[in-house]
Amino acid sequence: MPAPSYLPRNRLDALVDGILAITMTLLVFGLKLPDDIHGDLFGALATLRPTIVSWVVSFLILALCWQRHVRDFRQVGHIDGRLFRLVVLWLLVTSVVPFTTTFIGEHGDLLQSHIVYAVNITAIQLVAVLRNLHLRAHPALFSDGKAEGHDIGWRPALIIGVSALASVAVAFVRPGDA
Amino acid sequence: MPAPSYLPRNRLDALVDGILAITMTLLVFGLKLPDDIHGDLFGALATLRPTIVSWVVSFLILALCWQRHVRDFRQVGHIDGRLFRLVVLWLLVTSVVPFTTTFIGEHGDLLQSHIVYAVNITAIQLVAVLRNLHLRAHPALFSDGKAEGHDIGWRPALIIGVSALASVAVAFVRPGDA
Amino acid sequence: MPAPSYLPRNRLDALVDGILAITMTLLVFGLKLPDDIHGDLFGALATLRPTIVSWVVSFLILALCWQRHVRDFRQVGHIDGRLFRLVVLWLLVTSVVPFTTTFIGEHGDLLQSHIVYAVNITAIQLVAVLRNLHLRAHPALFSDGKAEGHDIGWRPALIIGVSALASVAVAFVRPGDA
Amino acid sequence: MPAPSYLPRNRLDALVDGILAITMTLLVFGLKLPDDIHGDLFGALATLRPTIVSWVVSFLILALCWQRHVRDFRQVGHIDGRLFRLVVLWLLVTSVVPFTTTFIGEHGDLLQSHIVYAVNITAIQLVAVLRNLHLRAHPALFSDGKAEGHDIGWRPALIIGVSALASVAVAFVRPGDA
Numbered sequence: 162m163p164a165p166s167y168l169p170r171n172r173l174d175a176l177v178d179g180i181l182a183i184t185m186t187l188l189v190f191g192l193k194l195p196d197d198i199h200g201d202l203f204g205a206l207a208t209l210r211p212t213i214v215s216w217v218v219s220f221l222i223l224a225l226c227w228q229r230h231v232r233d234f235r236q237v238g239h240i241d242g243r244l245f246r247l248v249v250l251w252l253l254v255t256s257v258v259p260f261t262t263t264f265i266g267e268h269g270d271l272l273q274s275h276i277v278y279a280v281n282i283t284a285i286q287l288v289a290v291l292r293n294l295h296l297r298a299h300p301a302l303f304s305d306g307k308a309e310g311h312d313i314g315w316r317p318a319l320i321i322g323v324s325a326l327a328s329v330a331v332a333f334v335r336p337g338d339a
Numbered sequence: 340m341p342a343p344s345y346l347p348r349n350r351l352d353a354l355v356d357g358i359l360a361i362t363m364t365l366l367v368f369g370l371k372l373p374d375d376i377h378g379d380l381f382g383a384l385a386t387l388r389p390t391i392v393s394w395v396v397s398f399l400i401l402a403l404c405w406q407r408h409v410r411d412f413r414q415v416g417h418i419d420g421r422l423f424r425l426v427v428l429w430l431l432v433t434s435v436v437p438f439t440t441t442f443i444g445e446h447g448d449l450l451q452s453h454i455v456y457a458v459n460i461t462a463i464q465l466v467a468v469l470r471n472l473h474l475r476a477h478p479a480l481f482s483d484g485k486a487e488g489h490d491i492g493w494r495p496a497l498i499i500g501v502s503a504l505a506s507v508a509v510a511f512v513r514p515g516d517a
Numbered sequence: 518m519p520a521p522s523y524l525p526r527n528r529l530d531a532l533v534d535g536i537l538a539i540t541m542t543l544l545v546f547g548l549k550l551p552d553d554i555h556g557d558l559f560g561a562l563a564t565l566r567p568t569i570v571s572w573v574v575s576f577l578i579l580a581l582c583w584q585r586h587v588r589d590f591r592q593v594g595h596i597d598g599r600l601f602r603l604v605v606l607w608l609l610v611t612s613v614v615p616f617t618t619t620f621i622g623e624h625g626d627l628l629q630s631h632i633v634y635a636v637n638i639t640a641i642q643l644v645a646v647l648r649n650l651h652l653r654a655h656p657a658l659f660s661d662g663k664a665e666g667h668d669i670g671w672r673p674a675l676i677i678g679v680s681a682l683a684s685v686a687v688a689f690v691r692p693g694d695a
Numbered sequence: 696m697p698a699p700s701y702l703p704r705n706r707l708d709a710l711v712d713g714i715l716a717i718t719m720t721l722l723v724f725g726l727k728l729p730d731d732i733h734g735d736l737f738g739a740l741a742t743l744r745p746t747i748v749s750w751v752v753s754f755l756i757l758a759l760c761w762q763r764h765v766r767d768f769r770q771v772g773h774i775d776g777r778l779f780r781l782v783v784l785w786l787l788v789t790s791v792v793p794f795t796t797t798f799i800g801e802h803g804d805l806l807q808s809h810i811v812y813a814v815n816i817t818a819i820q821l822v823a824v825l826r827n828l829h830l831r832a833h834p835a836l837f838s839d840g841k842a843e844g845h846d847i848g849w850r851p852a853l854i855i856g857v858s859a860l861a862s863v864a865v866a867f868v869r870p871g872d873a
C-alpha cells in the first residue's frame with residue numbers, strides 16, 4: 162500500500178486553500194475603469210455593470226466550489242498519486258476562472274464568451290465528480306476505511322453547473338451593456 | 340443539528356487569512372509611477388501623495404478589520420451554512436478594497452470616489468455586524484455553547500467607519516493634488 | 518549543535534506552500550487576449566494555443582516540483598542555515614517560472630526562449646538535488662537521525678528536466694503559431 | 696492583563712507568512728521584457744540586468760527579514776495591541792518593497808532611486824528593532840515570561856541595512872546600464 166505515503170494531507174490543504182484564496186482575490190483585477198471617466202465615476206461603474214456582475218458570480222461560485230471540496234475531503238485520511246493528480250487538475254481549471262471571467266465582462270456581447278465560461282465552470286464540477294468517484298472506489302483513502310456515506314456530489318455539481326449557465330443567460334440577455 | 344458539520348474551522352481560517360494577506364499586499368499595486376518622471380523620483384512620489392496616503396489608510400483599515408474578525412471568531416467552534424455565507428460576503432466586499440482605493444488615488448478630485456470608498460469600508464463593517472448578530476442568535480456555534488460576553492462590535496464598526504470617512508475628508512480637502 | 522534551532526519547520530512549510538500556490542496561480546496572468554479579437558473569441562484563443570500549452574505545462578511541472586519538495590522534506594525534523602538558504606534559492610528559481618513561461622507564449626518562435634525556459638526548469642531540479650545532497654550529508658536534520666532511505670531524487674529530477682525539454686521541443690516544432 | 700487575549704499567535708503567523716510569500720513572489724513582476732525584443736531574447740535579458748540584480752537582492756533580503764522575524768518571535772507566547780501594530784507597520788514597509796525595487800530597475804541611473812530603496816530596507820530593520828525593544832520591555836509576552844536571552848537584533852539589522860546600501864552601491868556604479 163504505497164498510496165497513503167504519497168503526500169501529507171495538511172500540505173495539500175495548504176496548497177488548495179492558498180490557490181483558491183489567490184484566485185478569488187485576483188478576480189477583482191478584472192475590474193478596470195476606462196482611462197478617461199469624464200469626471201463621472203458612477204457612470205463609469207454603471208458601464209462596468211456586466212463585469213461587476215460576473216466578478217460577484219465568479220467569486221460566489223469559487224467559494225462554493227471550495228466549500229464542496231473541503232466537505233468532500235473531510236473524511237479523507239490518505240492521498241494517493243491519482244488523487245493528487247485529480248486535485249492538481251481541479252486547481253488548474255479553477256485557477257483559470259479569473260481569465261475566463263474577463264471574457265464575460267469585456268466581450269459579454271459574444272455568445273462564445275459565455276460558452277467558454279460555462280465550459281470552465283462545468284469542467285471544475287466534472288473534475289470534482291471524477292475525484293469523488295476515485296475516492297468512492299478506494300475506501301482505504303478514508304480515515305475510517307469506509308466509503309459509505311460519502312456521496313459523489315452529483316447534486317451540488319449540477320446546481321453549480323446550472324448556476325453558471327444561469328449567470329451566462331443573465332449576462333446574455335443584455336448584450337447592449339458590454 | 341446539521342450546522343456544526345458544515346465546514347471545519349481551520350480551513351475557513353486559512354481562506355480568510357489568505358485572502359486578507361493577498362488583499363493587503365495587492366494594495367501596493369495601486370501605486371504606479373508616471374511613465375516619464377523627468378529624472379525626478381522625489382517629485383514623482385510627491386505627486387503620488389494622495390495615492391500613497393490612501394494606500395497606507397487602506398492597509399491599516401484592512402489590518403484592523405482582520406484583527407476584529409479574528410477576535411470575533413475566537414470562541415467560535417462551529418461554522419454553519421449562514422455563517423459561511425456571511426464570511427464569504429465579508430471577503431467579497433473586503434477583496435474589492437484595492438480597486439476602490441485606486442479611485443481615491445487616481446480620481447481623488449471627485450467626491451464620487453470618496454463616496455464609493457466610504458461605502459465599501461462601511462459595507463465591510465455592516466457585514467461584520469450582521470455576522471456577529473447571527474453568532475449572538477446561535478449560541479450553539481460557540482465552543483462553550485454560550486453567546487454571552489461576545490459583543491456585536493458596534494463600537495469598532497463605528498470607529499472604522501468614521502476613520503474611513505475621516506480619511507475621505509483628509510483626501511478631499513486637497514483636491515488639487517490629484 | 519546550533520542548527521536545529523535555526524527555523525521552525527512549520528513556518529518554512531507555510532512560506533513554501535504560499536509561494537508555490539501564488540506562482541502556480543499567477544501563471545494564468547501570462548494568458549492575455551489581443552486588444553481586438555474581431556468578434557471571434559474562439560479564433561483568438563486558437564492563436565493563444567502556444568501560450569495555453571506552456572501555461573498548462575508549467576502548472577503541472579510546478580505541481581510536480583512542489584510534490585517532490587514535500588516528499589523530500591517528509592522526514593526532515595530540523596532546519597539549519599544552509600538548508601534554509603537552499604530552500605530560498607529553490608523558491609527564487611521557482612518563482613521566476615511565470616516570467617520565463619511568457620517567453621514561450623510570446624516569443625515561441627525563438628530558440629532562445631526555449632533555452633531560457635529549459636534552463637529555468639533544470640535549475641529548479643539542480644537546487645533540489647543540492648538540497649537533498651545536503652540532507653544526505655547531515656542525518657541529524659532528520660527526525661529519526663538517519664539519512665538512509667532518503668534518496669537524492671536523481672530520477673524525478675531527470676524526469677522533470679526531460680519533460681521540460683520535451684515541452685520545449687513540442688512548442689518548437691510549431692514556430693509558425695507564435 | 697488584557698494583552699495576551701488580543702490576538703492568537705497562529706493567526707498572526709499565517710498573515711505574516713502569507714504577506715511575505717506574496718511580496719517575495721510579486722517581485723518577479725518587476726521584470727518586464729520590452730515590447731519589441733528584435734528577435735534577441737538574450738540581448739533583451741542583458742539590458743534587464745540591473746532589474747534582475749535588484750530582483751534577486753530584494754528576494755534574498757525579504758527572505759532574510761522573514762527569517763529574522765520568525766526567529767525573534769520564537770519564544771513569543773502572547774500578542775498585545777502594540778505588538779500587533781508594530782507587526783502591521785513592519786508588514787506595511789515590507790509589502791512596498793516590490794514597488795521600490797522597480798525604481799532600481801527602471802530608474803537605476805538616478806541616485807534618488809537608490810536612496811528611496813535603501814530607506815525602505817532600513818525602515819524594515821528599524822521597525823523590527825522597535826518591535827524587539829517592545830518585547831524586551833514586556834517579558835510577560837514570552838512563553839516563559841522571561842525576556843533574557845532574546846536579543847534586540849541590532850547586529851542582523853545592521854548587516855541587512857549595510858547589505859541594502861551595498862546593493863545600492865553596486866547598482867550605482869553602473870548607471871549606464873539602465
